[in-house]
Amino acid sequence: EIVLTQSPGTLSLSPGERATLSCRASQSVSSIYLVWYQQKPGQAPRLLIYGASSRATGIADRFSGSGSGTDFTLTISRLEPEDFAVYYCQQYDSSPWTFGQGTKVEIK
Amino acid sequence: EVQLVESGGGLVQPGGSLRLSCAASGFSFSSYSMNWVRWAPGKGLEWLSYISTSSRTIYYADSVKGRFTISRHNAKNSLYLQINSLRDEDTAVYYCGRENYVAFGMDAWGQGTTVTVSS
Numbered sequence: 001e002i003v004l005t006q007s008p009g010t011l012s013l014s015p016g017e018r019a020t021l022s023c024r025a026s027q028s029v030s031s032i033y034l035v036w037y038q039q040k041p042g043q044a045p046r047l048l049i050y051g052a053s054s055r056a057t058g059i060a061d062r063f064s065g066s067g068s069g070t071d072f073t074l075t076i077s078r079l080e081p082e083d084f085a086v087y088y089c090q091q092y093d094s095s096p097w098t099f100g101q102g103t104k105v106e107i108k
Numbered sequence: 109e110v111q112l113v114e115s116g117g118g119l120v121q122p123g124g125s126l127r128l129s130c131a132a133s134g135f136s137f138s139s140y141s142m143n144w145v146r147w148a149p150g151k152g153l154e155w156l157s158y159i160s161t162s163s164r165t166i167y168y169a170d171s172v173k174g175r176f177t178i179s180r181h182n183a184k185n186s187l188y189l190q191i192n193s194l195r196d197e198d199t200a201v202y203y204c205g206r207e208n209y210v211a212f213g214m215d216a217w218g219q220g221t222t223v224t225v226s227s
Contacts, residue, residue, distance in 0.1 A: 001170065035213035037153070044203055044217035045145075045153060051211050088153050092212040095167040099153045 002026055002091050004100035012108040019076040021103045023089035028069045033092040036065055036074045039102075040085045048087075049074065079105070110134040110216045112204050117221030124194050124225075130187035130204030130218055138182035141207035143214055144189045146200035146223075154200075157189065158207075194225045 003026040013019055023034070031052035037045040047056040049065035052072055062077040076083055084107050089100040116128040130142070144156040157178040158167040166178055177190040187204050201222050205214030 033212055037214075039147075039153070044220060045205075045214070046217075047208070047213045047215045050208060050213035054211070056208075056213065056215060086152075090153075090155065090213075095158075096169045097155045097158070097167070099155060102152045 001096055002029065002094055002098055004089050004091055004098055006087075006089060006100035006103045008103060009101075010104045010106060012106050013079055014108045015079050015081055017079050019074075019079055019083070019105055021074040021076075021087055021105075023067075023072040023074070023100050025070045025072070025091060029072075029091045029093040031068050034065075034067070034072050035090050035092070037088045037090065038083075038085045039088065045088065076105070081107075110206070112206065112216055112218035114202060114204055114218040114221035117202060117223045119224045119226065120194055121227050122194060122196060122225055125190070125192045126194065126223060128189040128191065128202055128221055128223075130189075132185045132187065132206075135206075135216075137185040140209060142178075142180060142187045143205040143207060144176075144178060144187075145203045145205055145214070146198075147203070147220070148197075148200040151200075156202075159187070191223070194223075196225050198223060199225045 005024045007022045034052040036049040039045040053065045064075045086102045086104045111133045113131045159178045175193045179188045201220040203220045204218045206216040208215040
């Protein structure tokens, strides 16, 4: 099973700041199989990024994804108030498909 | 409008069973692979199971293999998850998620149904 480790666990930032979230895989993951989601309290997750770097439909261009192999990054260039949430990476490279444990982006 | 609506959750005793349903509308259900995912406080998201359009390909997480069974009925636009031998750690919100048609990733989700396992 591929284990995804996200860091940091919590990121405390102010609106307008840049957020950099990390997702590290226990073994190499093909970029096409790495996705990112956003989840707000009481809501279902929302697909942000697929294929490691492609934005899903309707996702603002302040969200960007990068990386390859075992190291992937989600960057939010300038945090808006609605961006404070929990972010998860997920891999589809091999079954069982797994999520990271999440990074909470909170208001400082 | 794409809609996924889960139902069937509730309070159940350890060892009990439930059948969760996911009703799809607003898209061609038979053309999309589907997943079940759960979320528990303090545990985050956990992918549970995947089923292809024709039900020919099915995957399960190790934690639920042998206890959970995914199925679908394309003519009824419905996805199901049969959950047996429930344990305390199965307490969670259960979501169905539609697999993106052109790439990997779940691009539509239901609002979730809550399963509580307690005596």
